[in-house]
Structures are given as structure tokens and as C-alpha cells.
Amino acid sequence: MVSIRGQKRLDLGKAAIVRYDSMGHHFEIVVDPKLAWQFKEGKDIEIREILLGYYIFSDALRGQKLTDSELFKEIFETDDIFEISEEILKNGELQITAEMRKEFTEKIRKKIIYFINRNCVNPKTGLPHPPARIERAMEDAKISIDSNEEIVEQAKKIVKKLAEIIPIKMERITLAVKIPAKYTGKAYGIVSKYGTISKDEWQSDGSWIALIDLPVGVHAELNEQLKNLTKGKHDIKKLKETLF
Template sequence: MISLDEAVTARLESHGARFEVLVDPDAALEIKRGEFDDELEDYIAAEDVFEDASSGDRPAESDLEKVFETTDPLEIIPEVIEKGEIQITAEQRREMQEQKRKQLITTITRNAINPQMDDAPHPPERIESALEEAGFTVDPMEPVSEQVDDALDALRPVIPIRFEEVSIAVQIPPEHAGSAQAKIRQYGDLESEEWQPDGSWIGVVTFPAGLQNDFYDVVNENTSGEAETQVVKDKDDLRTR
């Protein structure tokens, strides 16, 4: 379950009665789109149906039976969300918008590079500033994934930016290979790997280009700075050498 502070109210009026449920806003949108496939109990604030959620008043069981043909809240809640309207306060809207804005900045930072600066990542502060300069407004009721393309369109006149993946070859000396390769291989998609006769490890990992600095930190922390790395320029030839 989620807390009341995290929940929004979904309301359905039918047959002269009102039904309200308390649900996570993102989950509510997924349910409306028919895209929700998680456990409902994890995304509601109460396993209950209300006539007025703010006061805790409940509808008559006869109204539930008449409208939904059941009194089981877990069967009723999705129907209220699907057929009803999502109610949010101004404060909830501001909080949701701020949360989505942070998620959007994180997503862009993780995946974007600056093509005019040797494909270096853009820091979060630059993305945030550029979004403000572009006048981009985050929609609190839309998933971040569906706002990324519009955000990029708004950013391009302000800063040089594009989404890209990078492939980096890493060679780890024998004394660090055992533990370090296990962490490095999990950082992205392991394209290839090879154990050398001396016990060293060579692997090629592909991941969002914006994570390059974090990747190098992981490599250095787990190899005491003794690993060798090289960006693989030819994405069609990811063989370790």
C-alpha cells in the first residue's frame, strides 16, 4: 500500500451514487490506458471504496451491488479508475509536477550527450537550466517516458544534445579481475568478454552515453584505478582485442 500523501482520488458517479478510491497517480493512468499489470494492493492507499474519501464515508452495499455487481473492493477499484475521473488538488499537482520534472532531468542526463564536446554527458544542472530556458512545462499527469521526445525537441534549440549509447572496452588486471568484472558486466549490456591467459579480463559494455562518468567511477573504484578503458567507435565491431 501507499501513503495517503502519495494518493490521488479517482471518482465515479453512477446510478445516483458516488464512488471514490485512493490510488497512486501513475498507476491510475496506467489502469486507464489498460497498461497496468502489477499488484493493485501495492498502489492503493486503502483496500476500500468510499462515498467520500475525505470523510471516510462508505456507500451502501446495495449501491455497490447495483453498479458493480460485487462488493469486493479489489474488483471495484479498477473499474472506478477506468470509468471515473482522477481528482487532484493544486498541491498534489505541484508535487507530482516537481517529481516528474526531476525524473525527466534524470532520464535525459542518463541518456544524452553533447555532440559538440566529444560526446561528453550533459550534467543535470545544464539540462535543468536548458529546460527552464526553453520554457518546457512538465505534465504531471503523463508518464515521463511519453514526455522525453517533446523535451528533447524543446532542448535542441537551446543546447546541442542527442540520445546515444556508448560501448567501452575495459581491461582489468588479474588482481582485480574476479570481483571487478562482476560489477562492471552488470552496468549495461555485455557485448563480449574474454579471459586472458594471465588472468586478466577484457569486456565490452554498452550503456547510455550519459552514464560515462559514473561508469568510469565504478571501474576505478573496483580496480584501484588500474584498469584500461577505450571507447569502441565502430558499433558494428564489438570484438575485444
């Protein structure tokens, strides 16, 4: 089966369908699967580039289009095809092949491992677990990745399960740093990369003092970066810990 987008004929075998139900009505759109997945992950992609055919369907495989403007306004409060399609894509279920789902799920798994590595530490050592250790613990805990759940919320649930296998805690910390005048320019860039500067001020001798909120797992890495820059002449102190 083919669909028409302008004068271009598109093979639905290379497309994916997004299904969405609301107020007793069923809606479908046909999309590029990779672009649609990236959009649902938060990437800024124009909906026109994602759609493979500017239509709303009740059944895309059978080519059953919906054209009821009043129905669209009732459900979506607009009859604009692109606004409706974006709403369907955001809230609907993306139908993809098993191979695609495996590929996308693996990418999500790696992002979750990265997030845990940056935001968690071993409370016994104060250091983050290496990614390989986190991955093994996830395998031991028989963690299943949900390709539709937001990464941060999913990571929080996974950390609770990992805590039964390895010592681990998730938190953010506030640090106070003082950088000698000679190194402030480069130090500002380093600090900004690792966390959020909540307060800072310049001293009469040109040195820079700042309060930084950052994930607990990057504390040691930040300290090492500043140590290398300042030849160990910086000061850094942990002020408080906050549960994530």
C-alpha cells in the same frame, strides 16, 4: 463526509478520488493520494493499502456506491473489488489538490532532468550536460511537465525541444572493456551498475572482457571508476552508438 473501511472511519478531506470512464459508464474509488501517486509511478504497493474504503462508486463525494456484479464483469471481466480498483487506479485520473500536484510534478521534473543527464550528451564535447544546465534550458524552452505522462517518453519529447537551445543528443552506446585479473571482482560490480553486460568471457591470463550496453551520459563516469580501480590498467573502447 466519511467512509467506512472495516471499523475505521476515514476523513475524505485527506483522501483523493480516482475517476475512470469505460463503455459509457463512470467509476470512482477513494485512495490515499501519496500511495496512489507512487503506485502510478510504478512502485509495488498492495491495492488494499491504497484504498480508503473497499467500494466502487459512481459518485464518491455523494457516497453513491456501485454494486452491480454483472456490470463489473462486463467492463472489467471480474467482480473482484480489488482487481477492479487496481484497474481503475492504473487507467483512471487521480484527482489531487493543487499543492499535491505541484509537489508530485516537481519530483517528476527532477527525475526527467536526471534521466536526460544520464542518457544525453553534448555532441560537441561528448560529455553530459550538468543537471543545472539542463534545468536552465528547460526553463528557457518553457517546458511544461505532464504529471500523467511516462517519464521516458516525456523526456524524449523534451530533448527535441532542448536541441533548439543547446547542443544535445540522446543515445545508448556499446563499449568493450578489458579488466586485468587482479581487479575483475570489483570491476564486475561497477560495470553492472552502469549498464547491461551483453557478452563476456574470461581470458587464459585471468583477465575479463565484456561488451556493455549503457546510456551515453555515463560513459565518462564509468571510465573514471574503472580507472581509479585498476590504476589505469584497464582498456575501454566504444564500438557503436544507437539512437535512444
